[in-house]
Amino acid sequence: xxxxxxxxxxxxxxxxxxxxxxxxxxxxxxxxxxxxxxxxxxxxxxxxxxxxxxxxxxxxxxxxxxxxxxxxxxxxxxxxxxxxxxxxxxxxxxxxxxxxxxxxxxxxxxxxxxxxxxxxxxxxxxxxxxxxxxxxxxxxxxxxxxxxxxxxxxxxxxxxxxxxxxxxxxxxxxxxxxxxxxxxxxxxxxxxxxxxxxxxxxxxxxxxxxxxxxxxxxxxxxxxxxxxxxxxxxxxxxxxxxxxxxxxxxxxxxxxxxxxxxxxxxxxxxxxxxxxxxxxxxxxxxxxxxxxxxx
Amino acid sequence: xxxxxxxxxxxxxxxxxxxxxxxxxxxxxxxxxxxxxxxxxxxxxxxxxxxxxxxxxxxxxxxxxxxxxxxxxxxxxxxxxxxxxxxxxxxxxxxxxxxxxxxxxxxxxxxxxxxxxxxxxxxxxxxxxxxxxxxxxxxxxxxxxxxxxxxxxxxxxxxxxxxxxxxxxxxxxxxxxxxxxxxxxxxxxxxxxxxxxxxxxxxxxxxxxxxxxxxxxxxxxxxxxxxxxxxxxxxxxxxxxxxxxxxxxxxxxxxxxxxxxxxxxxxxxxxxxxxxxxxxxxxxxxxxxxxxxxxxxxxxxxxxxxxxxxxxxxxxxxxxxxxxxxxxxxxxxxxxxxxx
Numbered sequence: 001x002x003x004x005x006x007x008x009x010x011x012x013x014x015x016x017x018x019x020x021x022x023x024x025x026x027x028x029x030x031x032x033x034x035x036x037x038x039x040x041x042x043x044x045x046x047x048x049x050x051x052x053x054x055x056x057x058x059x060x061x062x063x064x065x066x067x068x069x070x071x072x073x074x075x076x077x078x079x080x081x082x083x084x085x086x087x088x089x090x091x092x093x094x095x096x097x098x099x100x101x102x103x104x105x106x107x108x109x110x111x112x113x114x115x116x117x118x119x120x121x122x123x124x125x126x127x128x129x130x131x132x133x134x135x136x137x138x139x140x141x142x143x144x145x146x147x148x149x150x151x152x153x154x155x156x157x158x159x160x161x162x163x164x165x166x167x168x169x170x171x172x173x174x175x176x177x178x179x180x181x182x183x184x185x186x187x188x189x190x191x192x193x194x195x196x197x198x199x200x201x202x203x204x205x206x207x208x209x210x211x212x213x214x215x216x217x218x219x220x221x222x223x224x225x226x227x228x229x230x231x232x233x234x235x236x237x238x239x240x241x242x243x244x245x246x247x248x249x250x251x252x253x254x255x256x257x258x259x260x261x262x263x264x265x266x267x268x269x270x271x272x273x274x275x276x277x278x279x280x281x282x283x284x285x286x287x288x289x290x291x292x293x294x295x
Numbered sequence: 296x297x298x299x300x301x302x303x304x305x306x307x308x309x310x311x312x313x314x315x316x317x318x319x320x321x322x323x324x325x326x327x328x329x330x331x332x333x334x335x336x337x338x339x340x341x342x343x344x345x346x347x348x349x350x351x352x353x354x355x356x357x358x359x360x361x362x363x364x365x366x367x368x369x370x371x372x373x374x375x376x377x378x379x380x381x382x383x384x385x386x387x388x389x390x391x392x393x394x395x396x397x398x399x400x401x402x403x404x405x406x407x408x409x410x411x412x413x414x415x416x417x418x419x420x421x422x423x424x425x426x427x428x429x430x431x432x433x434x435x436x437x438x439x440x441x442x443x444x445x446x447x448x449x450x451x452x453x454x455x456x457x458x459x460x461x462x463x464x465x466x467x468x469x470x471x472x473x474x475x476x477x478x479x480x481x482x483x484x485x486x487x488x489x490x491x492x493x494x495x496x497x498x499x500x501x502x503x504x505x506x507x508x509x510x511x512x513x514x515x516x517x518x519x520x521x522x523x524x525x526x527x528x529x530x531x532x533x534x535x536x537x538x539x540x541x542x543x544x545x546x547x548x549x550x551x552x553x554x555x556x557x558x559x560x561x562x563x564x565x566x567x568x569x570x571x572x573x574x575x576x577x578x579x580x581x582x583x584x585x586x587x588x589x590x591x592x593x594x595x596x597x598x599x600x601x602x603x604x605x606x607x608x609x610x611x612x613x614x615x616x617x618x619x620x621x622x623x624x625x626x627x628x629x630x631x632x633x634x635x
Contacts, residue, residue, distance in 0.1 A: 031411070035411075037411050037414060037415060085597050085601060088601055089600060089601060092600070092604055093353070093604075094355065094410055094411075095349070095353070095355055096600045096604055098355065098357065098414055099548065099552055099596055099600050100596070100597050100600045100601070102357075102545050102548075102596065103593045103594070103595075103596030103597035103600065104593065104597060105593070106542075106545065106589050106590075106592060106593030106596065107589070107590055107593030107594050107597065108593070109589055109593075110586050110587065110588070110589025110590035110591075110593055111586075111590055113585070113586035113589065114586045114587065114590065118586070221586075225541070230418070230419055230422055233415045233418075233419065234419070237412060237415065241411065241412075268429070268430050269426070269430060271422070271426050272423065272426050272427070275419055275422060275423045275426070276423075278416065278419050279402070279423075282402060282403065282412065282416060283402065
């Protein structure tokens with residue numbers, strides 16, 4: 001196999017990994033603070049894609065311009081879901097909390113299908129499908145602008161979020177609540193407000209990732225669930241659940257691992273790769289590659 | 296057996312519900328009604344089987360569909376390729392699914408993994424199996440397996456009419472209900488309750504919690520596999536997308552949660568209520584009903600978790616307690632199926 005083809009596939013994997021990282025960041029943040037596995041996470045990504053589609057088709061707005069608005073909208077929506085359905089269940093057994101997020105996921109898939117129909121749609125942004133060609137290893141490597149932008153913005157946002165966790169008041173509150181919610185409460189931190197913001201930001205990050213990839217992928221109501229949910233689970237487990245930096249690195253690792261797997265085993269076996277990583281991590285690294293939370 | 300005992304009462308009530316369903320099915324001239332009742336019975340059977348690990352054991356065995364799908368493929372492959380009787384395949388489906396359950400338990404329980412990992416892992420495994428079967432040429436890949444039924448043959452579980460399947464499905468359901476009843480009364484039932492309510496205290500009292508949880512997972516898995524094996528014979532067509540569908544998976548769990556996952560009768564009642572609702576909605580609105588049904592049952596799942604965390608059966612249990620409290624002496628009341 002030629003070197004340039006291998007480089008092309010690895011780079012595509014890395015670009016995909018950046019988007020995975022952004023999605024997984026939100027999931028790991030919610031888990032770290034609230035100890036809830038959010039099965040509805042991928043639906044917020046799908047919702048972000050559809051909102052970008054509406055903005056593009058109704059108002060002619062570019063998904064990259066409208067992405068901050070989508071982030072804000074889904075933040076509010078996520079916070080509302082948290083307030084109405086998850087906050088009252090925080091004291092219930094864990095299985096009830098998980099089933100509630102599964103219920104939200106089903107509800108959102110149903111609503112998206114009711115509003116936008118079950119068929120495949122895409123944001124038709126012609127220039128985003130053009131490719132950037134680089135001469136390398138005696139061949140040409142082509143990367144589409146849509147994927148390059150998604151990768152760049154995803155990594156930048158994740159870095160900003162990581163900085164905010166360490167240096168802002170709200171971020172430090174989140175870290176405190178994730179270590180010990182009771183002690184955080186005693187220190188005067190409003191934990192229920194932290195939970196609200198965390199869930200909102202987590203959902204918003206997923207929707208932002210959705211808006212960023214909307215020119216590159218065909219969307220349908222179950223897109224997020226099929227392509228991102230289990231991968232995001234694998235990433236947060238790999239990077240230790242609740243560990244923000246772990247989710248970032250785990251996302252890149254899984255993106256490249258999938259690309260290599262697709263190269264060696266054929267594209268049909270691609271989804272198997274991340275799931276095999278899941279099994280291997282559970283067997284040999286049950287606490288993930290990093291230990292601790294939100295460090 | 297005394298009706299004043301909550302467990303006995305549930306068994307009797309469960310039998311009555313199943314008999315009524317059989318009566319309606321057998322006397323109905325409509326093939327469609329028979330189909331709906333049989334499917335409802337299968338969903339109820341999986342929900343009840345799940346309640347052994349998911350209810351009594353308090354385990355987050357969220358991906359129950361893996362075992363159902365494996366059972367379906369056991370019968371699909373053995374029946375069409377080797378002509379082995381589905382009656383035998385029910386047993387083999389049980390064994391293969393139970394072995395898978397044993398493997399999952401060994402992988403996940405040995406480090407004392409937290410429940411979150413366990414839940415995600417069981418859901419992940421169902422998708423691993425789906426992709427394996429999508430790529431396995433011998434099992435028909437995405438095309439799936441068709442089972443052709445030409446003439447009545449009891450030994451090969453082949454019937455032109457749908458009614459014998461209805462009776463077999465209800466018999467399976469009855470069998471699983473009786474098994475959960477026996478487990479709740481047995482030592483395993485008490486061990487499971489102890490592990491669910493306080494794992495550490497149970498360990499301190501000498502209960503091997505890993506072994507107890509493994510037993511519950513193996514039983515839930517095996518029984519679901521058996522139902523899956525029957526499902527493939529009944530539906531005559533299976534493919535990976537259908538028998539490993541996460542939507543179906545959560546629909547089965549919803550029956551158990553809505554009805555009450557800690558009881559024998561809960562999963563049965565929950566599923567009996569849900570399946571016909573879906574078909575009525577489909578009848579009223581045609582193909583567009585699917586999206587609305589998703590909204591409906593997603594909302595119902597959230598609402599039932601929030602408002603009825605112990606399910607409909609909780610109300611029946613309260614009624615049962617009040618009703619029999621008048622006649623029974625105090626110490627007997629304390630014994631009346633007090634498993635919380």
